[in-house]
Amino acid sequence: MSVDHRGFWFDQRGTGSGHFGGPSAIGCPSCGRPLLNIVTLSDPNALFCLGWKQSELRVLFCWRCRVSQGPFVYDQSEGSFQIVRHESGNMSDDFPYEAYPIEVPFLDFALKPLPKALAELQLDFNEDVEWPHYLTLFLETPRSQVLGRPFVYEGHVQACPVCEGPMNLTLTIDNDIGAGYIQTEDSSVVLVVWSCNNCSIVQVAQQCD
Ligand SMILES: [Zn+2]
Numbered sequence: 001m002s003v004d005h006r007g008f009w010f011d012q013r014g015t016g017s018g019h020f021g022g023p024s025a026i027g028c029p030s031c032g033r034p035l036l037n038i039v040t041l042s043d044p045n046a047l048f049c050l051g052w053k054q055s056e057l058r059v060l061f062c063w064r065c066r067v068s069q070g071p072f073v074y075d076q077s078e079g080s081f082q083i084v085r086h087e088s089g090n091m092s093d094d095f096p097y098e099a100y101p102i103e104v105p106f107l108d109f110a111l112k113p114l115p116k117a118l119a120e121l122q123l124d125f126n127e128d129v130e131w132p133h134y135l136t137l138f139l140e141t142p143r144s145q146v147l148g149r150p151f152v153y154e155g156h157v158q159a160c161p162v163c164e165g166p167m168n169l170t171l172t173i174d175n176d177i178g179a180g181y182i183q184t185e186d187s188s189v190v191l192v193v194w195s196c197n198n199c200s201i202v203q204v205a206q207q208c209d
Pocket residue numbers: 028029030031032033062063064065066067
């Protein structure tokens with residue numbers, strides 16, 4: 001397999017690369033409710049591009065307590081799952097909105113390559129980038145994607161809490177998952193996922209425009 005850093009976007013008309021949602025057997029370390037199974041990425045080519053060594057990359061999060069307010073970090077080594085860092089404390093009952101679903105609906109997706117010019121934009125964390133005009137629509141629309149430049153991001157590289165090395169910006173998950181499920185009522189929110197391949201560490205944090 002050749003190294004391919006172009007990046008991919010999630011096409012929910014297709015199947016075979018992974019899925020959103022489904023039940024989770026892991027309890028939130030803060031509120032005790034099941035963690036939300038946001039994304040399970042299993043596409044071998046995408047995992048290879050990411051340098052991720054496990055057979056799946058799982059994005060877990062809790063929107064219903066203070067876990068949502070800071071980076072949520074866990075060790076996802078094969079066969080084990082350990083939470084490394086999280087915020088704690090409860091939020092009001094109607095956060096992020098009333099009657100919040102207990103789980104994300106199960107939705108398949110296929111990965112499609114990002115437009116080449118978009119995938120090749122440098123991730124410069126210190127400067128605003130002038131978008132090429134024809135990419136503006138693509139860039140200014142939040143979407144779920146692997147690699148590439150996310151819709152919003154904080155301008156600094158995250159350090160792995162275990163080895164202290166720089167982590168990779170791995171996935172961006174759109175607020176609107178599909179099938180009527182939105183993560184919050186703010187359409188500019190995305191979940192940004194960082195990973196350390198050496199430590200099998202995943203960090204999930206929300207960002208908004
Ligand atoms: Zn929670």
